[in-house]
Amino acid sequence: MNINVWLLFFCQALVNASSIGQVAMSALLGHAMAPDKALATLPYALQMASTMAASIPAGMIFARLGRKPGFYLGAAGSLVGCGLYAWGVMRGDFLIYCLGSIPTGLGFGIGQHYRFAAAEVADSEARPRAIGLVMAGGVLAAILGPELVERTKDLTPPLLFLGTYLALAILPLTVATLLVFVRLPPAPARVVSPTPIAEIIARPTFVTAAVAGLVGYGSMNLIMASTPLQMMLCGFGVNDSIDVIRLHAICMFAPGFFTGRLIQRFGAHRIIVVGGALTILCAGLSLRGSSFYDFVLALCVLGVGWNFMFVGATTLLSTAHSAIERVRAQAANDFIVFGTVAMTSFTSGALHAEAGWLALNAAVIPPVLVALSLVLWHRARHGRRSALAV
DSSP states (O other): OOHHHHHHHHHHHHHHHHHHHHHHHHHHHHHHHOSSGGGTTHHHHHHHHHHHHHHHHHHHHHHHHOHHHHHHHHHHHHHHHHHHHHHHHHHTOHHHHHHTHHHHHHHHHHHTTHHHHHHHHSOGGGHHHHHHHHHTHHHHHHHHHHHHHHHHTTSSTTSTTHHHHHHHTHHHHHHHHHHTTOOOOOOOOOOSSOOOHHHHHTSHHHHHHHHHHHHHHHHHHHHHHHHHHHHHHTTOOHHHHHHHHHHHHHHHHTTHHHHHHHHHHHOHHHHHHHHHHHHHHHHHHTTSOOSHHHHHHHHHHHHHHHHHHHHHHHHHHTTSSOTTTHHHHHHHHHHHHHHHHHHHHHHHHHHHHHHOHHHHHHTTHHHHHHHHHHHHHHHHHHHHHHHHHO
C-alpha cells in the first residue's frame, strides 16, 4: 500500500479520535446541562446533522478546489468546534455547548471523504483494501480518543471535561500538518453537461449501497449514543462507559485491516449481509442482562457489524458511478447516510427516555432486515446480468 494511503490512515484516525471522545462525553455533559433529560443526546445529534449538512458543500469544494483544500477546511472546523465546546463547559451553558457541535460536525463530515480519497490514490484492484485500511485508522482513534478523555477529564476541577476539549484541539492541528505531505489527485475537470444527480441516485447499485450504509451506520449510532446513559443508570461510572466505548470503537475499526481482503474474496454483498446479521445479534444480546461484560459483548458485536456493513457499502458505491461522477455521487451518498445518523442521534435519547433500553435495541431489527433484503435482491440481479453477459 502506498505512502499516501498510510498518511490518509493517520488523518482518518485523528478525525475519528475526536468523534469517539465526543461520544464518551456528550451524552453525560448533555444530561448534566440540559433542562430536559430527553435532550441529553442533542449535542451529538446536532453534530451528526452538521455532518449531513457538510456533504453537499464538501462535494462542491472537492469538485472545484480538489481534495486537499477541502480537508484543510475540515480540520479548521474541528478546531473551532473544540473551542466552542470548551467555552460551553466553562460557562455551564448548554446552548453554547450545542453550538460547538456545528463546526465539529462539518469537520467530521468532510473527514469522511478520506476513505474516498484512499480509493482514488490506490490501484483499481486494491481499492477495497485501501478503503478498509483507512477505515482501520479508527483503531488508533479507539485507543487515543478514550485515553485522552480518561487522562484529561479531571485536569480542570471542578469543570469536568474542560481539559479534554483543550487537548482535543491538538488533533486537527496534527491533521493539517500531515496533509502537507499527502499527494492527492487534482480537482476533476469541469463537465459541461454533467449527469443529473437524480439519474445517479436512481441507479440500483447506488440505492443498494446507500441503504446498506445508512442502515448500518444509523443502527449502530442509535444504540451507541445512549450506551453511556444506560450504563450510568445501571450504576456504572464514567470510566466504565469510556472503557466500553473504547472497546466498541476498536471493534468498529480493527476489522478494516482485513475487511478489504474479505470483500475481494467473497464480494461486498456477502460481507454486508454478515454485518447486518451481527447488528441484529447485538440487539438480541441486550436481553442478556446489564453487567459490564454484557455491555462489552453487545457493543463489540455491534462494532464489527457496522464495519462490515459500512465498508461493504462504500466498496459497492465505488461501482455505482464513473470517475467524473465520483465526487457528486459520494456527496449525495454521505448526505443520505449522515442524514439518517443525525435522525438516530436525535431520537436515541428520546427513545431511551420514553421506551427504555430494550425497545431502543429492538428498533434496529426491522430496518436491518429491509436493508439485507435489498442487498440480496441486488446480488441476485447482478448475478443474472453477469450470466446473460456470458
